[in-house]
Amino acid sequence: MSSLKRVLEYTKKYKTRLILSMIFASLFGLMAAAPTYLLRHTVDEVFIKSYSHLIIPFIIGFVLLFILKAVFMYLTSYFMYWVGNRVINDIRTDLFAKIAHFPISFFQEKTSGQLMSHFLNDIQMIQNTISLGVKDGVRSLFEGAFLIGVALFMNWQLALIMAIVGPIIVITTQRLGKARKKASLGIQQEMGKISNMLQESFTGIREIKAFNGENIEVGRFKGLLTQCFRSIMRNVKIEAFAPALIEPIGITGGGVVFYFAAQQVLTGIITAGALISFFGAVILAYQPIKKIVSFYSEVQYGIAAADRIFEIIDRVYPATKNRSLELIEFKAEINFKDVAFAYNSNSFVFKNANLQIKHGECVGIIGASGSGKSTMCDMLLGFVMPTQGNVLIDGMDITQISLSSLRNKIGYVGQRTFLFNDTIYNNVAYAQSNVTHEEVVNACKLAHAEEFIKDLPQGYQTIVGENGTLLSGGQKQRITIARALLKSPEILIFDEATSALDQESEKIIQQAIFELKGQKTLIIVSHRPAMLKNVDKIFSINSGQVRAIQTSSFRYEEGLV
Ligand SMILES: Nc1ncnc2c1ncn2[C@@H]1O[C@H](COP(=O)(O)OP(=O)(O)O)[C@@H](O)[C@H]1O
Ligand SMILES: [Mg+2]
Missing domain, CATH: 1.20.1560.10 (ABC transporter type 1, transmembrane domain)
Incomplete structure (x- = not known):
């Protein structure tokens, strides 16, 4: 039509x-x-x-x-x-x-x-x-x-x-x-390029300044405007x-x-x-x-x-179709069976991944930067699908599980925090319609966020600014943890949740994470071995190979075995 x-x-x-x-x-x-x-x-x-x-x-x-x-x-x-x-x-x-x-x-x-x-x-x-x-x-x-x-x-x-x-x-x-x-199509494309460029330079303004790149950006902007002008003149003619x-x-x-x-x-x-x-x-x-x-x-x-x-x-998108199974409750285990994944058809991020995460376990995933740890988390969240093999949750193929039921059961805290320009309370209670004030406060206590929130003049009603600019990195991260906890998920994934933080904040957050041990199934991803003390199991991703490491032989202070 x-x-x-x-x-x-x-x-x-x-x-x-x-x-x-x-x-x-x-x-x-x-x-x-x-x-x-x-x-x-x-x-x-x-x-x-x-x-x-x-x-x-x-x-x-x-x-x-x-x-x-x-x-x-x-x-x-x-x-x-x-x-x-x-x-x-x-x-x-x-x-x-x-x-x-x-x-x-x-x-x-x-x-x-x-x-x-x-x-x-x-x-x-x-x-x-x-x-x-x-x-x-x-x-x-x-x-x-x-x-x-x-x-x-x-x-x-x-x-x-x-x-x-x-x-x-x-x-x-x-x-x-x-x-x-x-x-008109030409003008539209040029306008798109200009708006991208502006957005990029405003987000990256600190980096641009640090590299004395202001004039380079102005030059780039002028170049794009010239191209846009040509397109407009073609139309004007x-x-x-x-x-x-x-x-x-x-x-x-x-x-x-x-x-x-x-x-x-x-x-x-x-x-x-x-x-x-x-x-x-x-x-x-x-x-x-x-x-x-x-x-x-x-x-x-x-x-x-x-x-x-x-x-x-x-x-x-095929990813959103044919997902007829519902994950009502996570009871038994997550299983990776010969899983391989590639963003582009010929270069695999990892291959032959076989791993098992039991209900209630606390599992560490370690690997160098770029080894595929986040990709593995994305797979559990249903953001990407296995290229080969199967990921099973309680025996159900993850590609068949409805995304909403899957994501209901999984709490995710990443390295990059994202907060809405709204109150702390609304950020924690995001997308949770039926929560009480008590539950919000409890989640904040568990995430060790309560301690700084109550010292703020407006407490839970403090507006955090665009993407939380009014808070410190550690504070933002604790709010995202509280947000993930309030959902009361059965599985919690922390993907380098402390990598961007100072040592003091890292400690607090580490403590908050490990206090959850035994109550939730925890997946803790890090490239820093010290983060993985106290976990039950460790998987290491190295050059596309995923293998289990004995926690007893893992040298936490030094690095990978
Ligand atoms: N959307 C994407 N498209 C193509 N390649 C990607 C994408 N995201 C990540 N990669 C690549 O996949 C590899 C694994 O990335 P990632 O899972 O983020 O690693 P880690 O979390 O271990 O640092 C890297 O080589 C990265 O460049
Ligand atoms: Mg990562």
């Missing part, structure tokens, strides 16, 4: 208002065309026949028509914009709802700048098209149709001559519309060319018609009033027709944007 059709599908829900607006639009068109019809009688009766008593009634008639036209114009716009903006919101919601459920790989493939551009630029473009569609599309369509009707009624022979010029204009603009669509081509065609056509019209009046075939009325209608019809035509090429932008949006909405 074409994108245009799909956008129209969205209006179905608001059928009543849409039909109302169409009725008002047609009444508007009628009121816009009626004065030209009245003009004929005004000229023939008041001026030619000199019926002076008709002057005032005609004036009242004209005024009334214009008032009614204004009223119907208002009503058309009101209902059309109402429907249009509802549709826009529905598309936005659908897009976000789809994207939010996409697997992590989608977010690796697209930069956040590109994603934002779909929500801001693409949807804005659809919105512009809809707004324009109201003003220039629907309203002008009815206005133009009724005016042409009047022209036909006054003198169909003349109108037919006009009809020859019309299609030439329409075909020319269609061609131009296609070229504009292509050029087409846009500026359109009227230059179309208006002369229109005027030439008008001249030919006038020649025949003058002949007809002189030979008495039509009255002067009818001629004035005819030309009035034709001249007035020019604007709406021009608007419809320019709207047609404007629609191309909207369609190009809608194509991009629907391309995303229609994506189906």
Whole structure:
């Protein structure tokens, strides 16, 4: 189904208002065309026949028509914009709802700048098209149709001559519309690059400054702007060319018609009033027709944007399908059976991984940076799927377990903390609808976060700033641990949870983690052997090989055996 059709599908829900607006639009068109019809009688009766008593009634008639036209114009716009903006919101919601459920790989493939551009630029473009569609599309369509009707009624022979010029204009603009669509795509891509670049430099501003890279970034920005300018100019050329081509065609056509019209009046075939009325209608019809035509090429932008949006909405990821099993409770064990994983088809991160994690165990995973530890955690969280072999949880293949039930059972704390710009309380209680204040406080106590939260002037109501900038690294990490604990998951994964912290904070967090031993199944990932004291089992990942290490022979202070 074409994108245009799909956008129209969205209006179905608001059928009543849409039909109302169409009725008002047609009444508007009628009121816009009626004065030209009245003009004929005004000229023939008041001026030619000199019926002076008709002057005032005609004036009242004209005024009334214009008032009614204004009223119907208002009503058309009101209902059309109402429907249009509802549709826009529905598309936005659908897009976000789809994207939010996409697997992590989608977010690796697209930069956040590109994603934002779909929500801001693409949807804005659809919105512009809809707004324009109201003003220039629907309203002008009815206005133009009724005016042409009047022209036909006054003198169909003349109108037919006009009809020859019309299609030439329409075909020319269609061609131009296609070229504009292509050029618009170019601008869109350049804008995407610019927004990515800006986002990157604002996030990395500290690094940029530390490397004296400000001017390099300014240069990069200028370069991108130049490219964008070229794209825009390509578009401008087409846009500026359109009227230059179309208006002369229109005027030439008008001249030919006038020649025949003058002949007809002189030979008495039509009255002067009818001629004035005819030309009035034709001249007035020019604007709406021009608007419809320019709207047609404007629609191309909207369609190009809608194509991009629907391309995303229609994506189906195999990872999210066919997950029919539910992990109600984690009872027995997690099993990796000959598991291999590769991000790219030929380079495996690890191979032949066989490991077993029993319910209630505390397991360490160790390996150098880049050895695949986080990848293994991502596999348990269902972010990536095994390339070969199977991961079984209580005997169920992880690829068959519904993601929501899987993630319900797993608490995850990574090295990079993420906090919403909200209160501490809401950050801890994120996505937990039925928790009590007690439970939040308890989770914070377990995570050793309570001790610093109660010293803050606003306590749990403290706003943490964008990604928690108002807190220290250790404090942020303790809040994310509290958040993971509040979910009361059965399995807790700590992926280098303390690597970014100072020794003092590391100690507190280590203590918080090991206090959970015996209550939860713990998976502690680290490249630092000292973190793994007190674990029951250790798995080491080294050059793609995963093997179990005896905890008794593991030298915690020195490193890998
Ligand atoms: N999304 C990705 N696409 C491609 N390669 C990746 C991706 N994420 C990680 N890698 C690569 O996979 C390997 C393992 O990464 P990772 O699991 O993060 O290691 P660790 O957590 O042990 O430091 C690394 O070589 C890394 O470069
Ligand atoms: Mg890692």
